[in-house]
Amino acid sequence: MEMRNGFAGSVGNTPLIRMAALSEATGCEILGKAEFLNPGGSVKDRAALWMVREHEKSGALEPGGTVVEGTAGNTGIGLAHVCNERGYPCVIYMPDNQSPEKVAILNTLGAEVRVVPTVPYRDEMNYQKQAGRYADELPNAVWANQFDNVANRLAHYESTGPEIWAETGGAIDAFTCSVGTGGTLAGVSRYLKERRSNIEVVLADPHGSALYNWVTTGEATMTPGPSITEGIGNSRVTDNLVGTDIDDAVQINDQRMVEMVYGQLRQQGWFFGSSTGINLCAAVDVAKRLGPGHTVVTVLTDTGHKYQSSLYNPEFLAERGLRPDG
Numbered sequence: 028m029e030m031r032n033g034f035a036g037s038v039g040n041t042p043l044i045r046m047a048a049l050s051e052a053t054g055c056e057i058l059g060k061a062e063f064l065n066p067g068g069s070v071k072d073r074a075a076l077w078m079v080r081e082h083e084k085s086g087a088l089e090p091g092g093t094v095v096e097g098t099a100g101n102t103g104i105g106l107a108h109v110c111n112e113r114g115y116p117c118v119i120y121m122p123d124n125q126s127p128e129k130v131a132i133l134n135t136l137g138a139e140v141r142v143v144p145t146v147p148y149r150d151e152m153n154y155q156k157q158a159g160r161y162a163d164e165l166p167n168a169v170w171a172n173q174f175d176n177v178a179n180r181l182a183h184y185e186s187t188g189p190e191i192w193a194e195t196g197g198a199i200d201a202f203t204c205s206v207g208t209g210g211t212l213a214g215v216s217r218y219l220k221e222r223r224s225n226i227e228v229v230l231a232d233p234h235g236s237a238l239y240n241w242v243t244t245g246e247a248t249m250t251p252g253p254s255i256t257e258g259i260g261n262s263r264v265t266d267n268l269v270g271t272d273i274d275d276a277v278q279i280n281d282q283r284m285v286e287m288v289y290g291q292l293r294q295q296g297w298f299f300g301s302s303t304g305i306n307l308c309a310a311v312d313v314a315k316r317l318g319p320g321h322t323v324v325t326v327l328t329d330t331g332h333k334y335q336s337s338l339y340n341p342e343f344l345a346e347r348g349l350r351p352d353g
Contacts, residue, residue: 033112034066035109035112038072038076038186039065039190040186041061041064043059043194044327046307049310049311052311053311053315054314055317055321057310058322058323058325059326059327060187060191062327062329065105067101068104069329070211071101071104072105073187074102074178074183075109075171076105077185078106078172079110079171082169091114092115092167093115093165093167094106094171095118095159095169095170096170096172097121098119098173099121100121100125100133101129101328102171103133104129106171107137107138110138117136117139118158119133119141119158121133121143122142122144122145123142123144124145126257126336128332128333143157147262159172173208173210174209174267177266182214183215184218187211187214188215188216188219192218199322200227200323201321201322202227202325203228203229203325204306205231205306206238206260207259207260209268209271212228213271216228216272216273217271220272228272228274229275229276229313230273230276231276231279231308231309231325232259232260233254234251234281235249235260236259236261236262237250239276241264241276254280254281255281255337256284256302257300257301257334258302259302277312279305281349284304284305284308285349285350287307288301288338299328300333303327309325
């Protein structure tokens with residue numbers, strides 16, 4: 028029997044799951060990396076653990092020190108778990124456009140949560156910039172800085188990428204996932220491209236983000252939005268994403284995403300969040316373009332439990348003209 032040691036030892040080594048209906052519909056093997064099975068419930072557990080470790084290795088984070096971060100939620104949840112295991116206080120800045128479920132989870136985990144008005148990154152009151160300033164002012168504190176701390180992508184270069192390669196036996200034709208910080212896509216791309224350069228890496232983007240245009244035109248200009256997705260899309264190219272070998276990008280609208288997650292729930296038994304819905308839609312698009320017989324891997328980022336007040340709230344969807352059944 029395999030045994031893992033503590034919270035940190037339980038991060039990663041998640042299974043690949045064959046998405047049965049999508050695979051059968053496309054004639055491809057569409058495989059989802061089950062990141063919702065990480066102990067904190069999302070792909071962000073990897074980045075959280077690696078960022079804390081790297082700060083410890085550098086000496087910036089000493090015993091009793093405080094970890095500060097600006098996050099849409101999942102990275103903060105991962106950090107709160109890691110900090111609890113390692114004995115660090117955790118302060119989280121979060122924009123006020125995120126689901127209240129995430130705030131409640133962070134409070135339960137013992138993090139100090141500071142919900143601030145949602146403003147663009149260029150504004151000095153942006154939640155990420157507020158987190159950075161607070162960490163600078165606080166003795167014995169570090170700013171995790173998930174967007175520009177390349178320990179984020181290192182986590183996926185050292186763990187997620189090798190796991191996908193091993194789990195597929197190298198028989199992978201394409202990898203696609205959505206991007207917020209860029210850490211997952213950047214780390215996995217670097218690892219897979221080193222193993223075989225013709226593996227396609229495709230960025231999946233919601234509307235109201237600049238990354239689709241960045242990949243397809245070279246200019247990081249915003250597309251019309253907004254999107255109800257949380258934690259993905261960006262108005263800028265982060266340090267984690269810079270220099271990443273990306274072959275293509277697809278853009279997925281909210282209606283397709285909603286239909287995808289509700290279809291997976293009602294017909295396949297899966298309860299996924301919005302970023303997973305974007306990822307699965309993108310995987311289908313890539314599979315259709317490649318044609319039958321190919322293997323496409325994507326990321327099952329987290330479950331739907333944190334989105335019951337939004338994505339799984341009929342009134343919320345109706346107000347935005349979104350319909351679960353198309």
